[in-house]
Amino acid sequence: MLEAGASTRSKTPLKDRLLLRQARFAGTGHYEVELALKKEDPINFELLYTKLVQIVFNAHEVARLVSASPMTRELGEVIFGLYTPEGDAICLSHGLLVHVHTVSRMIKWMLANDYEEKVGFKAGDIFFNNDPYIGGAHALDQMIVIPIFWEGEIIGWAAGLTHVPETGAAQPGGYGAWFRTRFEEGLFMPCVRIGEHDTFNHDIEVMVDRSTRTSVWWHTDNRAKFTGARMIREEVQRLVASIGRERYAQAASEYIEDSLRAARERVRRLLRPGRYREVGWRGTIIPGEEMLLHAPLEMTVRENGSLVLDWEGLSSAGWQPFQGSLPCMEGLVLNGLIQHVLFDARHNEGTLLIVDLRVPPGTCCNPDNILYPTTLWGPAYAAGVATSQALSRAYYAGGYLEEVHASSALSSGYTAGGKDQYGRPLGAHNMEFAAAGMPAQARMDGLDTSGVEFNPEGDMGDAEIWEQTLPPLYLSRGPRIDGGGFGKYRGGNGIQSWYAMPDVPDLEIGSFGSAPIFSAPGLMGGYPASALLMWVGHDTRLKEYAEKGLSLPACEGDDVANPAFKQELGGRWEAVIGSNYPATRLKPYDIFTAVSGDGGGFGDPIERDPEAVAADVRQGHTSKRAAREVYAVALQADGMVDGPQTEALRQRRREQRRKDGIPASEYRARMRERVQRGEFAPPVKRMYLDVLRKSAKFAREFRTFWNLPEDWTMPDETKE
Amino acid sequence: MAKHDPKELIADLITGRIDSEALLQLQRKEKDPGRLSTICQIYQEMLGWPEPVVGLVQEHLLLVDAGSGERTVRCTCGYDFGDCRRNWKEGALVYERHPRDGQIYTGPRGADPDWMVLREFYCPGCSVQLDVEMVPPGYPFIFHFLPADVETDQETAG
Numbered sequence: 001m002l003e004a005g006a007s008t009r010s011k012t013p014l015k016d017r018l019l020l021r022q023a024r025f026a027g028t029g030h031y032e033v034e035l036a037l038k039k040e041d042p043i044n045f046e047l048l049y050t051k052l053v054q055i056v057f058n059a060h061e062v063a064r065l066v067s068a069s070p071m072t073r074e075l076g077e078v079i080f081g082l083y084t085p086e087g088d089a090i091c092l093s094h095g096l097l098v099h100v101h102t103v104s105r106m107i108k109w110m111l112a113n114d115y116e117e118k119v120g121f122k123a124g125d126i127f128f129n130n131d132p133y134i135g136g137a138h139a140l141d142q143m144i145v146i147p148i149f150w151e152g153e154i155i156g157w158a159a160g161l162t163h164v165p166e167t168g169a170a171q172p173g174g175y176g177a178w179f180r181t182r183f184e185e186g187l188f189m190p191c192v193r194i195g196e197h198d199t200f201n202h203d204i205e206v207m208v209d210r211s212t213r214t215s216v217w218w219h220t221d222n223r224a225k226f227t228g229a230r231m232i233r234e235e236v237q238r239l240v241a242s243i244g245r246e247r248y249a250q251a252a253s254e255y256i257e258d259s260l261r262a263a264r265e266r267v268r269r270l271l272r273p274g275r276y277r278e279v280g281w282r283g284t285i286i287p288g289e290e291m292l293l294h295a296p297l298e299m300t301v302r303e304n305g306s307l308v309l310d311w312e313g314l315s316s317a318g319w320q321p322f323q324g325s326l327p328c329m330e331g332l333v334l335n336g337l338i339q340h341v342l343f344d345a346r347h348n349e350g351t352l353l354i355v356d357l358r359v360p361p362g363t364c365c366n367p368d369n370i371l372y373p374t375t376l377w378g379p380a381y382a383a384g385v386a387t388s389q390a391l392s393r394a395y396y397a398g399g400y401l402e403e404v405h406a407s408s409a410l411s412s413g414y415t416a417g418g419k420d421q422y423g424r425p426l427g428a429h430n431m432e433f434a435a436a437g438m439p440a441q442a443r444m445d446g447l448d449t450s451g452v453e454f455n456p457e458g459d460m461g462d463a464e465i466w467e468q469t470l471p472p473l474y475l476s477r478g479p480r481i482d483g484g485g486f487g488k489y490r491g492g493n494g495i496q497s498w499y500a501m502p503d504v505p506d507l508e509i510g511s512f513g514s515a516p517i518f519s520a521p522g523l524m525g526g527y528p529a530s531a532l533l534m535w536v537g538h539d540t541r542l543k544e545y546a547e548k549g550l551s552l553p554a555c556e557g558d559d560v561a562n563p564a565f566k567q568e569l570g571g572r573w574e575a576v577i578g579s580n581y582p583a584t585r586l587k588p589y590d591i592f593t594a595v596s597g598d599g600g601g602f603g604d605p606i607e608r609d610p611e612a613v614a615a616d617v618r619q620g621h622t623s624k625r626a627a628r629e630v631y632a633v634a635l636q637a638d639g640m641v642d643g644p645q646t647e648a649l650r651q652r653r654r655e656q657r658r659k660d661g662i663p664a665s666e667y668r669a670r671m672r673e674r675v676q677r678g679e680f681a682p683p684v685k686r687m688y689l690d691v692l693r694k695s696a697k698f699a700r701e702f703r704t705f706w707n708l709p710e711d712w713t714m715p716d717e718t719k720e
Numbered sequence: 721m722a723k724h725d726p727k728e729l730i731a732d733l734i735t736g737r738i739d740s741e742a743l744l745q746l747q748r749k750e751k752d753p754g755r756l757s758t759i760c761q762i763y764q765e766m767l768g769w770p771e772p773v774v775g776l777v778q779e780h781l782l783l784v785d786a787g788s789g790e791r792t793v794r795c796t797c798g799y800d801f802g803d804c805r806r807n808w809k810e811g812a813l814v815y816e817r818h819p820r821d822g823q824i825y826t827g828p829r830g831a832d833p834d835w836m837v838l839r840e841f842y843c844p845g846c847s848v849q850l851d852v853e854m855v856p857p858g859y860p861f862i863f864h865f866l867p868a869d870v871e872t873d874q875e876t877a878g
Contacts, residue, residue, distance in 0.1 A: 272775075274865055279855070281854065292836070292856055302868075303868065402746045517832065531829055575827070605849070657842045663814070
């Protein structure tokens with residue numbers, strides 16, 4: 001239902017209403033002081049909310065069928081929501097949960113920047129944003145917002161967001177580990193009206209056609225988002241016609257307040273009050289400026305059910321792509337909270353209001369310069385991991401072991417650009433990494449190849465669909481042996497795919513991932529997941545094998561340092577630790593891999609049930625080497641557990657620990673001089689110099705730990 | 721088979737004997753508000769310590785009321801790590817592991833040692849591995865949990 005001629009300005013400008021709403025919350029701690037409708041008729045209160053949920057879920061499902069992008073169709077990288085006139089989320093669909101807050105940010109940004117006055121909002125307008133400093137995580141995250149009018153006034157907003165595989169960036173497919181500025185990330189349209197009267201503007205679409213390599217996904221995703229948003233708009237208008245505008249507005253407010261109260265109550269009941277600390281890590285690999293990036297969390301769970309998440313000590317922002325905008329940081333932290341604590345509660349603006357999120361400005365999760373790139377999220381992802389780890393510790397301390405888990409995988413994938421197998425311009429990335437290995441739980445192994453933190457329903461998509469979309473051909477696709485963190489309960493293994501380069505001219509392959517570090521920590525004695533790794537094989541015998549119809553390995557094999565494809569096909573191989581690979585014109589029949597990422601492990605590996613280890617070896621999840629060396633399990637020739645030998649191995653391992661381990665005081669004495677002199681490799685040295693200067697708290701605690709004088713500063717050779 | 725006796729079920733949760741179906745049921749149903757006291761009671765009976773078990777720190781580590789208001793961190797083997805306001809890692813055995821030493825991670829599956837090492841913490845009493853930090857060389861020990869109901873001393877809390 002499009003209201004002809006309806007347009008703002010509202011009686012009270014929306015910007016003022018937003019400020020009033022924020023002031024009211026600051027003053028009362030409530031979104032709505034009384035839950036009048038809930039009190040009056042709790043059954044219909046719930047029924048109405050169910051109706052709203054149904055509306056946004058319908059939009060989500062239909063939109064997936066409208067798009068041509070495999071991200072949207074196959075993987076479900078989509079989320080829809082309904083918002084108040086001030087931009088507060090009332091109700092969200094399932095799907096790409098990391099963006100629970102980003103659309104809200106977009107609406108509020110438009111209000112705060114006088115769009116109502118200077119741009120104007122009309123019925124049938126279509127607004128678009130992919131500027132991550134306004135809302136979203138990177139240029140690939142694209143959102144559409146449309147106003148919902150009633151009797152000439154805006155009564156809300158309907159919105160959809162998808163992850164689009166091409167933005168016209170310097171590296172095809174939008175991802176690149178070497179971007180220095182925002183200008184390499186492709187086309188940005190910050191809160192632009194891209195359509196009117198429910199019709200997309202042709203001139204804007206021409207701009208997209210001429211600014212990206214493959215515009216079909218951008219366009220069809222926009223149609224998908226608009227279709228879903230329009231469905232929401234029309235259903236809400238029908239609902240308002242039925243129950244009245246005032247009742248709808250009151251209910252919307254009460255749902256937010258109700259969520260706020262439920263979230264507080266949930267935290268109060270389940271998480272043990274206290275102070276929790278975790279550290280997330282990523283790194284930038286710009287040549288000559290390599291630097292580890294530090295994301296320390298201090299989470300305080302208060303008796304009243306509120307949470308303080310303080311990120312003092314974050315690394316500085318800069319000219320590198322491993323950083324996140326503040327909306328991205330908010331999204332990841334809140335995503336962790338929703339998935340691990342508030343998973344069966346209503347999530348909307350109220351959920352977010354229990355959190356006091358403190359992200360220092362000028363850091364790589366709250367940059368003070370919008371020209372800094374944000375392609376790879378950076379420590380914001382690590383911050384999400386740290387939040388989940390801290391929440392797990394708080395669950396454990398409360399006795400709810402069944403909710404405890406180690407950290408989720410960090411994902412990686414490949415990009416492709418140039419011309420596709422049909423001779424058309426191509427820019428895209430493969431996103432089967434949305435089915436990574438899940439973290440180990442405190443009493444259960446992590447699921448293999450199943451999902452990611454940012455989209456718990458993530459799917460890998462069919463290999464055949466990916467082969468239709470992107471030129472590389474699958475040689476193999478399966479769980480990455482030994483990928484998940486080792487532990488009493490092991491992390492889930494991610495997908496490892498082996499691809500062959502087809503005989504397609506003008507095709508470049510690249511990859512994105514992390515620095516050469518561990519990214520997914522273990523918990524309470526479990527090990528982190530394996531480092532991300534990409535293999536690239538040149539001049540192999542693949543062509544000969546293909547021509548002769550010879551058998552190829554079915555998977556990586558048991559020797560992870562010398563995989564089966566490498567052994568079988570020979571040639572020259574590169575091991576790219578961290579999985580960042582610049583877009584490169586590989587030759588036909590060259591081979592490359594991508595790994596989706598693996599989950600962290602939980603607990604001491606030598607406490608793992610030996611039978612579980614033997615079963616994992618039989619099923620190809622754990623190598624024989626890891627069974628013996630990590631889990632200290634002796635297997636007989638038939639693969640069965642040798643009980644007495646296993647016990648002997650484990651006893652020897654415990655004795656080895658007593659020999660290897662030294663008291664903390666001795667460790668400190670051995671390391672102190674090195675620390676005092678600042679003898680670290682450049683990526684670590686740069687991190688320490690930056691953080692020690694930036695955070696007085698970190699510097700004080702660092703000096704205290706290493707027993708350094710108060711006036712000590714780390715030597716800085718770059719100054720000499 | 722899911723057990724009907726809630727205390728027995730929670731005992732299985734602690735020991736890891738719980739089967740996956742019972743675990744899923746526990747995840748799905750409303751949380752029992754007295755869980756922590758149930759667990760403390762089970763540990764008390766299981767371990768037979770004279771001092772009351774009053775909380776959980778993490779896998780293997782319990783909070784014990786040592787008298788005079790002092791809460792200590794104690795391993796299930798009986799080893800005492802001392803006052804919970806001080807990071808228990810100060811009382812652990814520490815081993816800094818090369819991330820590609822071939823025992824845990826082989827070849828390129830491990831991090832670059834210039835960037836990151838593994839720091840393992842073992843209980844001096846029973847040698848169980850209590851924590852594995854993935855940190856750059858020289859990083860202070862991470863102090864994971866300080867309960868709210870003990871008086872915080874800034875000197876020892878850091």
